[in-house]
Structures are given as structure tokens and as C-alpha cells.
Amino acid sequence: MRRRLVRTFLALVMFAAAALTGTIATAGTAQADSCYTWGRTLNRGDSGSDVKQLQIRVAGYPGYGNVLAIDGEFGPATEAAVKRFQRAYGLSADGIAGSQTYNKIYALQEADCSPAHFDFSELNRCNSTWSGGAVSAATARENAKRTMWKLEAMRHALGDAPIRVTSGFRSYACNNAVGGSPSSRHLYGDAADLGSGSHSLCTLARQARYHGFRGILGPGFPGHNDHTHLDHRSSRYWSASSCGI
Template sequence: MLRRTVRLFAALVMILSGTFAGTVLAAGTAHADGCYTWTRTLSQGSSGADVTQLQIRLGGYAGYGAVLATDGSFGPATEAAVKRFQSAYGLTADGVAGSNTFNKLYALQDDDCTPIHFSYAELNDCNSDWSGGAVGAATAKANALRTMWKLEAVRHALGDQPITVTSGFRSYACNSAVGGASNSRHLYGDAADLGAGPHSLCTLARQARSHGFRGILGPGYPGHDDHTHVDHRDSQYWSAPTCGI
């Protein structure tokens, strides 16, 4: 918590110092971030690994029923996601990712690239090396990172109150031990089960529809009355009958 507070304070000081000194900061170069530093302004037509990094962090701003591709190509969908992110955090919503947008992202991520309110440990209560699932360990971990950034967007949309993750990645052995479905998305690292807390399970299920999740299962769906499940399956399937979904 102290490290996160220091990072947030440092980002604020950086922004204010540039403002009061009349300094125009180059896009993405306000500071060297511990996770990733953007070095240029990104807008429609941009392409490359830096666009992919941006898309990973903006996956939760795809819009209702949409999923933002992480293909390294800055097209209309990425521009729309940038605008939604900017609006959500009180920035000028111009769809251009420059220093203000990057500084906000720096403030929202830890040095391991996870969003500040979620961690790899929360998304993996099975084993620490992410092995034994339906995909390779690196892919499972990368999928979990995308999930966390989407959950960060859900959290912010719901007033920045905590969201409890009760289950994330599972190896086949872990999945079998908890009675998971043989084709569970947990085996891919791209699923999370959310428990009730400040928000009801139905509130979480309804909000998830606007934040890049193709799979949403909640109260009223068999075996899901005590949690809301979200994932990145290949095609959309939402079912939470108790919640009107």
C-alpha cells in the first residue's frame, strides 16, 4: 500500500510541476515507469507494440457488449476506448493517447504491470507458475493480466469500491479438485469469479457487460448463485436470469 501511495503521489507531483512551470511534457516521457513507458503520442493510424500495451490497459473501456482487440493497430475501436477512459478519469476526451492519458495509466499500474487494485496472486490461487492449464503458462498469465485491467475498469465505474476475486486461473488438477467444468475458462487464465461485497452479484454482472467480457454467468445460472463469473470466451454468452441478464 505504501509503494502504491508513493507512486500515485509521484505521478501527481510530476503533472503539477509540469503545469506550474509551464513545461510542455513530451507524450509518454513524463517519467520512466517501472512497468512500461510510452515514448510517443498514439492516435488513429498508429501501430506497434506500444499500441498493444495501450489496448491491454483499455480493454475495460470497449463499450457495451464489445471487446477491444489487442492487435497493435489503433483504429476507431481503440480511439473510442481511449475516449471512454479519458472521460472516466476527467481528462479531455479527444481519443488521442498523449502524456495526460499515459500519466493516468502510470498512476494506475504497479511495476509488474498489474492494475493497482488487483494482483497476480488474486488471479491465481492454484499454483505460482501458471502451468498445467489448457494453455501455456505465459499465455495464462497474460490472459489474467487482461482480466485484471477489465476488472479495474469495472471497479472504477462502480465508485472505486473493492471487488473480491474468489477464483482465477486453475490447472486441470485444481479445476478438478473444486468440481469445475471440464472446459472451464479458468483453465485458460482468462476467467474470474467475483464474490459479493460492496456490490451485489447482480450489480457486478450488469456492469461487466460494458467492460469487455464475452462470458458473464451469475445468479440464476446453475451453480452461480454465490458468485458472478466473467471471462474472455470466443463468443458472447451472458446468463444471470435472476439479474435480468
């Protein structure tokens, strides 16, 4: 909460300074950000690393059953995801990533590029180095970041009530200690287990279908009556029979 208040205060100071100097952002520019700053307006047909960074932030808005490719190519699927992101936050839904879209993203992301309501520490209770899993530490951490942005979209869609993460990245040692599957997606850093709290496990499982998760396991699936599991496996597998999935 404290870091959000500080961030809001700083944003207000920056806005006031911009107003005094006449440098308030126009359609193609936006305030600088300590995580990542976009330098151009992006729309369909564009490509590059800046498109990839945008895709990571809007990957939680692919539409029911879809997964947005993080490929640096601004195609129709990315345009549709941008529009859904814009609608979700009351912006003009034109599918063009300009100052209104960037400034909303800047307001949502922290200096370490995690989204506002999730921390890397929540996605890694195993070790601080992100090492010992099925992929490099850097890849595991990046996968967790992408998972958090999808969870941020899901959280917003559920009325901004907290979502409780109970497990994320695991090294082989951590995974063995909890009796995890030898092929668990937790070893890749792209899985999250969610506990009940503000929402039931079934509500979480059902909502996840709209936010780019290929793997959804919940109540009714063996060993998942006490949590909802989400991941980014290569093909879709949804199973939560108690929830009608």
C-alpha cells in the same frame, strides 16, 4: 494501500523534480514508468507493439457488449475506448493517447504491470508458476493481466469500491479439485469469479456488460448463485436470469 502511498509519494517527487528542471511532460511525452513507457503519441492509424500495450490498458472501455481487439492496430474502436477511458478519469476526451493519458495509466499500473487495485495473486490461488492449465504459463499470466485491467475499469465505473475476486487461473488439478468444467475458461487464465461484498452479484453481472467480457454467468445460472463469473470466451454467452440478463 502501502504500495499505493509509496507510488504517490514517488510520483510527487518526480513531478517536483521535473518542475525544477523544466522538463514537465508536453503533449507527446510522459514520465517514465517501471512497467512500460510509451515513447510517442498514438492516434488513429498508428500500429505497433505500443498500440497493443495501450489497448490492454483501455480494453475495459469498449462500450456495451463490445470487446476491444488487442491487435496493435489503432482503429476507430481503439479511439473510442481511449475516449471512454479519458472521460472516466476526467481527461480531455480527444481519443489521442498522449501525456495526459499515459500519465493516468502510469498512476494506475504497478511495476509488474498489474493495475492498481488487483494483484496477480488474486487471479491465481492455484500455484505460483501459472503452469498446468490449458495454455502455457506465460499465456495464462498474460490473460490474467488483461482480465485485471478490465476489472480495474469495472471497479472505477462502480465508484472505486472494492471488487472481491474469489477464483482465477486454475491448473487442471486445481480445476478438478473444485469440480470445475473440463472446458472451464479458468484453465486459460482469462476468467475471474467475483463474490458479493461492496456490490451485489447482480450489480457485478450487469456492469460487466460494459467492460469487454464475452462470458458473464451469475445468479440464476446453474451453480452460480454464490458468485458472478466473467471470462473471455470466443463468442458471447451471458446468463444471469435472476439479474435480468
